[in-house]
Amino acid sequence: EAGVAQSPRYKIIEKRQSVAFWCNPISGHATLYWYQQILGQGPKLLIQFQNNGVVDDSQLPKDRFSAERLKGVDSTLKIQPAKLEDSAVYLCASSLNSRGADTQYFGPGTRLTVL
Amino acid sequence: AQSVSQHNHHVILSEAASLELGCNYSYGGTVNLFWYVQYPGQHLQLLLKYFSGDPLVKGIKGFEAEFIKSKFSFNLRKPSVQWSDTAEYFCAVNERSSASKIIFGSGTRLSIRP
Numbered sequence: 001e002a003g004v005a006q007s008p009r010y011k012i013i014e015k016r017q018s019v020a021f022w023c024n025p026i027s028g029h030a031t032l033y034w035y036q037q038i039l040g041q042g043p044k045l046l047i048q049f050q051n052n053g054v055v056d057d058s059q060l061p062k063d064r065f066s067a068e069r070l071k072g073v074d075s076t077l078k079i080q081p082a083k084l085e086d087s088a089v090y091l092c093a094s095s096l097n098s099r100g101a102d103t104q105y106f107g108p109g110t111r112l113t114v115l
Numbered sequence: 116a117q118s119v120s121q122h123n124h125h126v127i128l129s130e131a132a133s134l135e136l137g138c139n140y141s142y143g144g145t146v147n148l149f150w151y152v153q154y155p156g157q158h159l160q161l162l163l164k165y166f167s168g169d170p171l172v173k174g175i176k177g178f179e180a181e182f183i184k185s186k187f188s189f190n191l192r193k194p195s196v197q198w199s200d201t202a203e204y205f206c207a208v209n210e211r212s213s214a215s216k217i218i219f220g221s222g223t224r225l226s227i228r229p
Contacts, residue, residue: 003158042119042205042219043159056216091159100215101147101166106159 002026004107006092012113018080021110025073025094031055033104034067034077035091043091049075050098079112087114117142119206119220127226128196136191136223138180138206148189149207149217150180159205165189166211176200198229 005024013019025032030051035043046065048055051072060067064083069075079086089109095102120139128134140146150162163174170182180191189206206220 040221042207042221044219045216048216093159100209100211101164103161103164104217108158 004092004094004105006090006107006110008110009108010111010113012115013082014115015084016081018078019082019112020076020078021090021092021112023075023077023092023107025075025092026105029094029096029105030072031095031098031102032069032075033091033093033095034075035093037089037091037109039088046077048098055098082112082114084114087112117208117210117218119208119218121204121206121220121223123223124221125224125226127228129228130198131195134191134193134196134200134225136204136206136225138189138191138220140187140189140206140208140218142187142208142210145211146208147211147215148180148182149209150174150178150189150191151205151207151219152202153205154199154202162191162204196225196227198227201225201227 032049034046037043046060047057047067049069052069067077089111091109092107093104095104118141147166149164152162153159163172165172165182173179203222203224205222207217209215209217
């Protein structure tokens, strides 16, 4: 079974530039999550999709971050414009459904460095 | 708001030593509890989870965790660690309702001396 795919794996940009990350979840998984993991901290949920609808985006900085999952499969997360404090690993995860006990499967992450 | 505390940031043990990593959460309702692990160079993956039933949960690679409701704790244990257990371990919790988001602790880095 193929896992969660993410690209790119690494990205270095300057502040005020834009960047986009892509995620392809496990086939058949209805729920997709984007997390931000800052060095020394645990992952923090940015946004959760159920199919192509948003379930929770309460911690997404909407003035600069946006995400979409148009056809209920792949998803993109965009930052525009980036700030120094956005330097982090961005993790995508998926689960079969959004039941609380469902196991989340994580991708390898994208390490973003903002200079 | 929910929170998860992992008080040990870095634990160093010798092979065959016993392991216990602490995890406490703050939430008054019914919860699901998780331990995730990230081995060097690998993805974050589920080690074990509790959502109902026996509070002593067994996971992969000989790990277990005990849910003690009165102490709001879900400590991870292994009787004898191996060098291959070197990894970062994250405790996580969510409210036992549909679509409830998971809150992660800050993680504990475990280093095993061969």
